Amino acid sequence: MEFSGQVPRRRLGDGGPEVPVLGLGSWNTWDRMPREQVAELIGTAVGRGVNLFDVAHYDFGPHAENAVTDVIFGQAVREAGVARKDYLLCGKLWLWDYPALSFAGQAEVALDRIGTDRADLVVLGDFAGELDLRAVVSDVSELVRAGRFGCWGVNNWSARDLRLARDFALAEGLTPPAFAQLKYSVARRSVPDGEPYGRLFADGLGLQASDVFEGGILAGKLHPERKIGADPGGIRDRIRAAYPELRRIAESFGATPAQLAIAFCLAHPAAASVLVGVSGRAQLDDNLGALALLERHGDELRAAVAGLWIDRDAVHPEAAWGADAR
Template sequence: MDYRTLGGSGLKIPALTLGTATFGGGSDFLRKWGATDVAEATRLIDVSLELGCTMFDTADGYSAGLSEEILGQAIKGRRDAVIVATKTGMPMGPGPNEIGTSRSKIIASCEASLKRLGTDYVDLYQLHAFDALTPIEEMLTALDALIRAGKIRYFGVSNYSGWHLMKMLALADRHGLPRPVTHQAYYTLVARDFEWELMPLGLDQNVGTLVWSPLSGAKLSGKIGRNRRPPEDSRLATDASWPVPEDRLYAVTDALEKVCAEVGRSMAQVALAWLLARPTVSSIVIGARNEAQLRDNLAACELKLTAEQTAALDAASAIPPAYPYWHQRRTMMSRNPPPVM
């Protein structure tokens, strides 16, 4: 396993993190991803630790806290051997204060997560989505209080726009408060919007990226392709995956299949290996319904693509930059160079 720094912190984390949204299956939507129970989760944790994957990502919003409970039971007795990340901000009930990232919600949610996880601290606490109704200073002071109390070690954000994240960083610096060290974001071969603004921001501000859904809702798992339809019992056959235009999807799977034939690896491993070589990526959050799938995904760390293979995947997945980036590159490329991949 390759180990990298957690964004701008000094903490070393594995390049692949096991995501636990499949633990519990507490809603119709999440059951389409998986419904891993305690025994199954414990086995997945065993395999992860055996292969050097020591970080586990969850959220209070996954199955209304059930994912955290199952993870807590699965790591019981070996807390010092693992890195735990969780998130808050998604709805946890019908009340007006059970959603968002107000000071009240952040502190109460953290206390509840610690209880469900069976631990007295979380290594990485993340704001799951941006809350435009709460002042950022309020979020920052609440997170600072949790750090000072020893209940969280670091904090990050997820699904922020570039200006949301930059404003938080600037306000943290202005008030002498801890900065977010990571941004958990959606980034895959079929969805490269992340590269226009969030990647340059991460490079400039030393914010690491935790990638969620790196296989685009299993679309790059190898189960589908130009001439292969999804199995009827798979997540892909439901609405629990992310929409991708077919022409883009099949251009990417065609290119992936060629590289797979050259390296003798699975499509998932090749797609993950491409991501592991991208700038700012601290870790990729992978999901797994079973041990075989987990072992296959974790093996991606051993794969290094050649420059030619990377270029082929880059070309197949390329999309035109959004405005104003296409204008900057067309008129002022020498003054606005894109990130070096």
């Protein structure tokens, strides 16, 4: 299925900007491509309206990889001749070493590696253990006030922690989180579709879906050779076994599995954008075809894949990315 128009935009929660419904992630993306092709792909994406880029400095906690994907992105966007005003940058702040490693210090390094002085959005990474959420909210709000970031969100937090952060920010006149970046796919729905997050979405929180292909498995790469995301509930083998059924359903709509995976996420009422990792023009074109699928069959998609909800009995709706199974 093909999509030939400009990518539509949606508002990312009540407090966020308008963003394209498809955004490009950076983890294990730009550093897996031939350098000369990165600028061409970025220029093509921006030309189609895909001008949201999630770019992080991956050298913290479990992501202590000494990756240079962010540096490559910064070089490529300049080589592509894309002006800073013509794209949206979503950065990340990590909580693994916080507060010993301050948000201000992280921001200085991360933005300098890209070659800019601000990001339009920033995501506070997932965490394990206890945090002083009041300090977290105060520190990131100060960076928003200083113009380093336009707004902020969280990555795979529990609904409880996010509610506490929002309530504190609103009570103290600080900047509340505008969105949640959550693992979400046809197979993993318990947290984004659960009641705790549902109440947050009803209050104006935006949803940014990530890991929608389960590291490539739901796009047909059943045994990825690269490092992929966490496996809450230990269900990855069940997801792998479900791929033939996903492919069958996608083909019944005249679409690819990847297109169905993206369109499903965009059918969520709070979803503003889906993040994908693209390492070539053919992948970008295929992913854009999800928008044609959504236009033609949006009302049918969620019912069609109802039987592929695999984490229903494995992950509690309140859970963070690595938290309790039922």
